[in-house]
Amino acid sequence: MRRYETLFIVTPDSSEEELKAVADKFQGVVTGMNGKVASYDEQGKKSLAYNVKKQSKGYYVLMDYLGQAEVVAELERNMRLDDRILKYLTVKLADQVDPATVEAAKPKPKKEAEKTEVAEEEAQSPEDQESEEEETEED
Amino acid sequence: MVAYRRRRSFPRRKVCRFCADSNVKIDYKDPKLLKYFITERGKIIPRRISGNCARHQREITMAIKRARHIALMPYTTIQPH
Numbered sequence: 001m002r003r004y005e006t007l008f009i010v011t012p013d014s015s016e017e018e019l020k021a022v023a024d025k026f027q028g029v030v031t032g033m034n035g036k037v038a039s040y041d042e043q044g045k046k047s048l049a050y051n052v053k054k055q056s057k058g059y060y061v062l063m064d065y066l067g068q069a070e071v072v073a074e075l076e077r078n079m080r081l082d083d084r085i086l087k088y089l090t091v092k093l094a095d096q097v098d099p100a101t102v103e104a105a106k107p108k109p110k111k112e113a114e115k116t117e118v119a120e121e122e123a124q125s126p127e128d129q130e131s132e133e134e135e136t137e138e139d
Numbered sequence: 140m141v142a143y144r145r146r147r148s149f150p151r152r153k154v155c156r157f158c159a160d161s162n163v164k165i166d167y168k169d170p171k172l173l174k175y176f177i178t179e180r181g182k183i184i185p186r187r188i189s190g191n192c193a194r195h196q197r198e199i200t201m202a203i204k205r206a207r208h209i210a211l212m213p214y215t216t217i218q219p220h
Binding site for chain 1: 167168170205207208212
């Protein structure tokens, strides 16, 4: 499994319930595809550097998760369709991660690096080999 | 006497601040740090001025571009109408 993080902006006029709904929806997408959410961090309302969809503010949310590349594709597809999401950015953090070493909703980036090396020696699944692109960016 | 046409610039060699202090992590989610490496108009400051080493300049550039994409930093300060 790979480790990714997605930073996305939720529209500023959404209520508490809507933020909750967004959280449930996208965490559900990840877990529904055999992914694992390591952390889900709502960073609060921030002003944007430039207007996006005529909005000058937005709720930033950082989600850290594990999964295959298909999880990212599915997650980004859902974000594109969802009107509440203004923008998103996904970055790959690590290539081969053993899901057992990552606790759900508790990120441990320091330990992660060591564990990743161990995981590489143990399980070298062929599909994890090639992955040159470091990130997927889309509007 | 020949006037010095070319003004001598300060020979003070800047040290890459990320090499000097390895605790500072370059992260696209940290616009406060990255702001230091852009001009007032939002352009990325070149290495010869910022004094970064090649490696860290690369990381800075990457981080700024990511931050711009997610609207944490401006592409330009001139607002399009």
